[in-house]
Amino acid sequence: MANNWELGRFLDTLRFFQTLPFVGTLEPLRPVLLPLLPDLFKPPAYRGSGLVVVMGATGRTGQAVVKTLLGQGYAVRSVVRDRAKAERLLPPDPFLEIVVADVTQPLPADVLQGSRAVINCVGAKVQPNPNAPPPGLEIVGASPEAVEFEGMRHLLERAQPYFQSQPNTYPLFDYRYPTPPLKEVWGALDDVVMGGVSASQFYLKDHSALFTGVVSTANSGGFVSIRTRNLTPPLNLQGYTGIQLRVRGDGQRYKFFLRSDPAWDGVGYAISFDTVADQWITVELPFSHFIPVFRARTAPSAPPLNVGQIYSLQLMLSKFEYDGALNPRFRPGTLSLEIESIQAYGNLPLPRIIQVSSAGVTRPQQANLDPKEQPLAVQYNKELGGLLTWKLAAENMLRQSGLPYTIVRPCGLTDQSGGRELRLDQGDRLMGSLSREDLAAFLASLLNLPMACYRTMEVVATDQAAEAYPNWAVRLAQLASDRP
Ligand SMILES: NC(=O)c1ccc[n+]([C@@H]2O[C@H](COP(=O)([O-])OP(=O)(O)OC[C@H]3O[C@@H](n4cnc5c(N)ncnc54)[C@H](OP(=O)(O)O)[C@@H]3O)[C@@H](O)[C@H]2O)c1
Incomplete structure (x- = not known):
């Protein structure tokens, strides 16, 4: 056994922790030491907020969510259909992992391993087509039934055994x-x-x-x-x-x-x-x-x-x-x-699946609404393969899954920059829009809010600037829980 004190190990320890024991951090000496020892001030590579799986990470909301999560110290596993697209669109980051999967098929068995939650931003693809019958929109690729409903079934097939096996834990x-x-x-x-x-x-x-x-x-x-x-x-x-x-x-x-x-x-x-x-x-x-x-x-x-x-x-x-x-x-x-x-x-559950659904999902079945006042997705739900109907069916499956979830139904999404105060509501009445950037920040906040569990809510931007530190816990507490 060694019994000579080693200066080298002592210096390695100081370098790793960027400190002087009993004196404190090397921070005040940064201007002097940085040019001599640039590695000394390298930020630590680990950001401690845990691993979150983002489904549909190459979509416009998915990209905003990935960016927000990486910025807030999460590691992210992006589930995408196209690796090359993901490498092109997502920021290079040592804590960003890419997994290729199509939600219309069973998902890889280990897609959730090590994660604390999933944010599901997958949606059936709708695109303008001037040759399509009114409203000039069409579904491309798999049907809403396959993407929204079968996609949820495939996600739950992995999420139920994985999250139920570790109730209320957060893997650090x-x-x-x-x-x-x-x-x-x-x-x-x-x-x-x-x-x-x-x-x-x-x-x-x-x-x-x-x-x-x-x-x-x-x-x-x-x-x-x-x-x-x-x-x-x-x-x-x-x-x-x-x-x-x-x-x-x-x-x-x-x-x-x-x-x-x-x-x-x-x-x-x-x-x-x-x-x-x-x-x-x-x-x-x-x-x-x-x-x-x-x-x-x-x-x-x-x-x-x-x-x-x-x-x-x-x-x-x-x-x-x-x-x-x-x-x-x-x-x-x-x-x-x-x-x-x-x-x-812990004993308080946190959301395990945060589902991006849509405002309007219950409206195709509401006979008393004036269609002309409704968004196109509501007016043309049938022509769009029952998009909102299948989104609602996916919500129902999630509500019955037994897992802690949050369902967020955004109004129309824009690519404008964020910073707007958001309004939450229930009853599927909201009209308007919000930016994907603001939606992403809201979705990320829900990860740490027990109060978000078992709630379904619509969300829209107001014309007010956002508060610096919105108190989501209080605002979520004012909403009804889906569980009586
Ligand atoms: N756009 C709106 O105004 C609006 C309003 C309310 C609610 N929403 C809902 O909000 C969510 C996000 O909307 P968005 O406008 O940001 O969507 P988006 O840009 O169209 O992204 C949809 C994502 O879903 C992925 N996807 C589609 N089919 C898939 C499949 N079979 N397997 C795996 N991934 C698949 C797409 O993959 P690729 O990148 O490979 O195409 C894409 O990443 C959607 O659920 C949407 O329905 C949208």
């Missing part, structure tokens, strides 16, 4: 499936920063990741850990109860930390958990049980953990528990903690 790191490069996200943070000689590593195996190394109590040391660089944007885990780990350990007691402050050396919130040697176990770490800790001392006067703003995660094996007490299950030497997944778990 799921090493059973490909994830962002480990080395960009997690770095070793061992007692080398305090003069110790312990050394840990974290690497990917086939369907898991392994935290391993050697912990030594030489030079007053005695801990190894892996910590994420600060996540940008920070994770919002409101609505969840805690963190769930799926791990196979070595019988020792480990600590898990969360930080709700971007400062390097601020208060961390810790919880200890025991592992069972060589056995896979599921460990639940409720947020209410995390204790504030500052440099291994409890900090009772610290503010409570802000779960709406989690900047970093850390796993640690330490000789110490808290306030100088010894870890009763610690033994110096090699350690092994294999990790399958780190997820948030």
Whole structure:
């Protein structure tokens, strides 16, 4: 076992976390250091909001949704019919994955693996044709029945088993499936920063990741850990109860930390958990049980953990528990903690399928409406292959699926720039339009709103400018739930 302190590892640690322990971030030194060490200030590659599947990502709404999600820190799996079109239209991004599938056929078995939700922007293609009978529009390609209705059936065929098998969880790191490069996200943070000689590593195996190394109590040391660089944007885990780990350990007691402050050396919130040697176990770490800790001392006067703003995660094996007490299950030497997944778990469901439907879906069957006052899609529903009728049938199938969903029925969509206040309504009466950009921002907001579940709503733009921080939770609460 090495027992010489290593300057090289100490500097690597500082470089990875862009910090000086006990001093803080290198940010004030940026102007001096940037020209000398440009890599030092490279932003971390992981954006921590989870993986969202966007169906119909090469469509005009789909593209706006992909762009919005990538900008908000999500990884995106785009499901498209045409890879070349996707590569041409979607922004190059290491967190954008492209999967080719046609919704009129069964979808690939693993299309949802590792994801937290789906935003479905698929729609039967309608295009102008001056030679077509009034209104001069025609359906191209598969029929509305095949795209809207069969498409929903194929989506639910994958979504029901996948989402039902993991109720109300949000995979933060799921090493059973490909994830962002480990080395960009997690770095070793061992007692080398305090003069110790312990050394840990974290690497990917086939369907898991392994935290391993050697912990030594030489030079007053005695801990190894892996910590994420600060996540940008920070994770919002409101609505969840805690963190769930799926791990196979070595019988020792480990600590898990969360930080709700971007400062390097601020208060961390810790919880200890025991592992069972060589056995896979599921460990639940409720947020209410995390204790504030500052440099291994409890900090009772610290503010409570802000779960709406989690900047970093850390796993640690330490000789110490808290306030100088010894870890009763610690033994110096090699350690092994294999990790399958780190997820948030909770008791409030979040939408798993966000369906872009359409205003007007119930109107073809409303006898009392004056057709001349209705949009073309309503007036010519029959000529357009029953487009709205099949969209409504798809909605009904989703409402009966048992999955948490949100159905959004936009009025006419435009490619104008966004920034308008949106109005939500129910009863299928709204007329007007909204931009795909505003719709995309709204759809992305729904991902984190338990209040959005089991609701169907129409949406239209108003002529007001949008509020900077619209309170969607309050506005959704004013709408009726589909569930009595
Ligand atoms: N346009 C409006 O004014 C309006 C109003 C209310 C509601 N809506 C609804 O809002 C949604 C988005 O509208 P949009 O105007 O942005 O649509 P869009 O540009 O026509 O995009 C539709 C998407 O669906 C995909 N798609 C069609 N058939 C498919 C199939 N068999 N398999 C896989 N993907 C398929 C298309 O793929 P390709 O890219 O390969 O063609 C495209 O990506 C649609 O559901 C639409 O009905 C639209």
